[in-house]
Amino acid sequence: xxxxxxxxxxxxxxxxxxxxxxxxxxxxxxxxxxxxxxxxxxxxxxxxxxxxxxxxxxxxxxxxxxxxxxxxxxxxxxxxxxxxxxxxxxxxxxxxxxxxxxxxxxxxxxxxxxxxxxxxxxxxxxxxxxxxxxxxxxxxxxxxxxxxxxxxxxxxxxxxxxxxxxxxxxxxxxxxxxxxxxxxxxxxxxxxxxxxxxxxxxxxxxxxxxxxxxxxxxxxxxxxxxxxxxxxxxxxxxxxxxxxxxxxxxxxxxxxxxxxxxxxxxxxxxxxxxxxxxxxxxxxxxxxxxxxxxxxxxxxxxxxxxxxxxxxxxxxxxxxxxxxxxxxxxxxxxxxxxxxxxxxxxxxxxxxxxxxxxxxxxxxxxxxxxxxxx
Amino acid sequence: xxxxxxxxxxxxxxxxxxxxxxxxxxxxxxxxxxxxxxxxxxxxxxxxxxxxxxxxxxxxxxxxxxxxxxxxxxxxxxxxxxxxxxxxxxxxxxxxxxxxxxxxxxxxxxxxxxxxxxxxxxxxxxxxxxxxxxxxxxxxxxxxxxxxxxxxxxxxxxxxxxxxxxxxxxxxxxxxxxxxxxxxxxxxxxxxxxxxxxxxxxxxxxxxxxxxxxxxxxxxxxxxxxxxxxxxxxxxxxxxxxxxxxxxxxxxxxxxxxxxxxxxxxxxxxxxxxxxxxxxxxxxxxxxxxxxxxxxxxxxxxxxxxxxxxxxxxxxxxxxxxxxxxxxxxxxxxxxxxx
Ligand code: SF4
Ligand SMILES: [Zn+2]
Ligand SMILES: [Zn+2]
Numbered sequence: 001x002x003x004x005x006x007x008x009x010x011x012x013x014x015x016x017x018x019x020x021x022x023x024x025x026x027x028x029x030x031x032x033x034x035x036x037x038x039x040x041x042x043x044x045x046x047x048x049x050x051x052x053x054x055x056x057x058x059x060x061x062x063x064x065x066x067x068x069x070x071x072x073x074x075x076x077x078x079x080x081x082x083x084x085x086x087x088x089x090x091x092x093x094x095x096x097x098x099x100x101x102x103x104x105x106x107x108x109x110x111x112x113x114x115x116x117x118x119x120x121x122x123x124x125x126x127x128x129x130x131x132x133x134x135x136x137x138x139x140x141x142x143x144x145x146x147x148x149x150x151x152x153x154x155x156x157x158x159x160x161x162x163x164x165x166x167x168x169x170x171x172x173x174x175x176x177x178x179x180x181x182x183x184x185x186x187x188x189x190x191x192x193x194x195x196x197x198x199x200x201x202x203x204x205x206x207x208x209x210x211x212x213x214x215x216x217x218x219x220x221x222x223x224x225x226x227x228x229x230x231x232x233x234x235x236x237x238x239x240x241x242x243x244x245x246x247x248x249x250x251x252x253x254x255x256x257x258x259x260x261x262x263x264x265x266x267x268x269x270x271x272x273x274x275x276x277x278x279x280x281x282x283x284x285x286x287x288x289x290x291x292x293x294x295x296x297x298x299x300x301x302x303x304x305x306x307x308x309x310x311x312x313x314x315x316x317x318x319x320x321x322x323x324x325x326x327x328x329x330x331x332x333x334x335x336x337x338x339x340x341x342x343x344x345x346x347x348x349x350x351x352x353x354x355x356x357x358x359x360x361x362x363x364x365x366x367x368x369x370x371x372x373x374x
Numbered sequence: 375x376x377x378x379x380x381x382x383x384x385x386x387x388x389x390x391x392x393x394x395x396x397x398x399x400x401x402x403x404x405x406x407x408x409x410x411x412x413x414x415x416x417x418x419x420x421x422x423x424x425x426x427x428x429x430x431x432x433x434x435x436x437x438x439x440x441x442x443x444x445x446x447x448x449x450x451x452x453x454x455x456x457x458x459x460x461x462x463x464x465x466x467x468x469x470x471x472x473x474x475x476x477x478x479x480x481x482x483x484x485x486x487x488x489x490x491x492x493x494x495x496x497x498x499x500x501x502x503x504x505x506x507x508x509x510x511x512x513x514x515x516x517x518x519x520x521x522x523x524x525x526x527x528x529x530x531x532x533x534x535x536x537x538x539x540x541x542x543x544x545x546x547x548x549x550x551x552x553x554x555x556x557x558x559x560x561x562x563x564x565x566x567x568x569x570x571x572x573x574x575x576x577x578x579x580x581x582x583x584x585x586x587x588x589x590x591x592x593x594x595x596x597x598x599x600x601x602x603x604x605x606x607x608x609x610x611x612x613x614x615x616x617x618x619x620x621x622x623x624x625x626x627x628x629x630x631x632x633x634x635x636x637x638x639x640x641x642x643x644x645x646x647x648x649x650x651x652x653x654x655x656x657x658x659x660x661x662x663x664x665x666x667x668x669x670x671x672x673x674x675x676x677x678x679x680x681x682x683x684x685x686x687x688x689x690x691x692x693x694x695x696x697x698x699x700x701x702x703x704x705x706x707x708x709x710x711x712x713x
Contacts, residue, residue: 163524164549188525195692196528203541213543232547 407585
């Protein structure tokens with residue numbers, strides 16, 4: 001990123017840290033956690049320990065980071081190298097990202113920034129110089145956010161109904177870009193290791209399910225074992241998805257008896273259902289017990305938006321609420337072939353040229369390489 | 375400490391505190407060596423170990439979980455306690471593990487029966503209390519099933535590689551996993567073995583007792599006969615040592631681990647017949663399947679011989695337990711070679 005853009009963004013970040021410090025929340029037991037941060041155009045600094053909020057405030061003021069992170073884990077020695085930290089426990093975190101949902105709307109709000117001529121276009125081959133070296137950037141989309149919310153809702157149900165996590169111990173955050181981070185606080189689950197979490201992730205994703213679990217057997221299937229619509233847990237969810245109704249289940253049961261390929265058909269039916277009822281989380285995030293995570297309230301430099309708490313999914317519009325950088329008018333050269341909405345305002349599309357927009361929108365486009373102050 | 379009744383001690387003798395039990399009954403260890411009436415109990419203890427060494431489970435004089443005669447009860451408990459004394463005196467670790475494993479299998483049967491006993495609530499309670507006491511796992515009955523907290527379930531099931539043990543293939547509601555009595559005990563089986571083994575390890579080693587020498591000598595011989603050619607010789611890499619260890623403890627080694635171990639030993643020139651006994655303690659041991667798989671690994675049927683995976687691969691499978699001696703090697707077969 002060029003120097004004037006860096007100065008522009010850091011000016012906005014600095015003001016944000018000063019005015020919105022109350023939003024930036026170090027989690028409980030902050031002194032046992034590892035912190036990390038990044039500045040624009042430079043690498044990650046990690047293995048930092050902070051005693052309290054005051055030290056965090058100082059770190060932000062002195063370094064003006066573009067991204068701030070904190071470990072999900074608590075350690076005896078958070079500032080030591082990984083092997084010597086002495087892991088104690090870690091928050092259980094789930095990441096839902098709309099880019100993993102493979103929605104048909106993706107193409108309509110994806111732009112490609114050329115690595116050769118730095119211009120933006122609608123196709124993965126640069127419309128201006130023909131280069132194939134382009135970088136994908138996705139802009140906000142309501143459909144994507146709605147679909148992500150549905151996943152959060154599904155996850156929440158499984159966490160409370162199946163895994164017994166108390167509803168008020170689940171915290172949902174907009175990630176600051178295109179998805180949600182869900183924290184489930186539970187004293188016993190906190191202590192589980194990576195292997196155990198991998199089982200939890202598979203459970204939540206409805207991954208690795210075998211037909212027998214749903215009552216299907218390879219030999220001499222028995223219709224009374226078949227999952228019923230009213231059952232709790234995955235059996236009920238699967239039955240409702242696959243059969244839809246009591247008569248649907250009866251029909252399936254009759255079919256099952258007759259069909260010699262019943263078992264393998266059942267397997268594909270399971271895979272089919274998994275695509276709908278399984279929750280699309282990123283399992284790598286959930287199983288990583290040494291990761292440092294974007295801190296609640298901090299800025300996401302992929303967008304200039306903040307990672308903010310979402311206490312009610314219904315009606316939550318992250319693109320209206322998370323644009324918290326300054327709104328003074330700012331002049332930039334932009335090229336953005338797709339329109340987007342931010343902070344309750346609509347922007348674009350912009351042909352190449354100078355425009356004046358609120359600073360947060362300018363920052364947003366600069367972070368996406370779609371504008372520059374130069 | 376659990377307060378147990380007579381029959382309970384016979385079923386679960388490892389719950390008894392050896393010193394206290396003897397004192398309670400008014401005996402000293404020395405008496406067993408000298409008193410001709412008591413000496414037969416040492417024979418019984420020896421048989422108990424021998425059965426374990428042969429991979430069999432000692433047959434108790436219990437019917438339906440009750441001692442058959444007044445005299446049988448102390449025999450059951452004494453023979454167990456004396457077996458530990460004999461094991462400590464002979465000091466052969468291979469026997470410790472086999473004994474612990476066999477005793478765990480024996481107790482497992484009673485535990486399962488007690489747990490599934492709907493007619494007698496006190497027996498069910500006892501089994502629940504034993505599980506809580508030994509493993510700090512709180513289970514509770516729900517209809518025909520037992521409910522165990524998800525984190526506890528995960529802790530013990532993560533090492534099972536059969537798909538039906540995956541959490542997603544279990545009934546899970548309200549933070550609890552629902553299991554049959556049989557599944558509940560199966561989940562904790564390896565733990566029970568570990569518990570008994572640790573009890574043996576922690577037991578004090580007494581001075582040689584007069585009248586015990588003969589049995590101890592026979593145990594040493596037994597252990598020697600037992601030493602199969604594949605017993606750890608000290609030059610295996612840590613990953614292989616670990617795998618052998620897991621199997622010796624009667625715990626589950628994932629398929630990838632068995633593959634690694636089999637391929638490694640066969641590549642070192644061991645014969646299939648020598649490698650197979652290693653897998654005997656696996657909870658799901660099946661001789662025919664094991665031989666088939668090993669022969670397959672060895673390429674005995676004219677196929678290619680499989681080679682042991684690289685260190686990189688083993689690291690991703692969580693099978694690597696590298697020590698400083700592993701520095702600079704990329705394959706377990708390179709371990710111990712002069713650099
Ligand atoms: S470094 Fe290689 S040889 Fe050493 S323990 Fe790991 S896998 Fe085995
Ligand atoms: Zn171009
Ligand atoms: Zn979309």
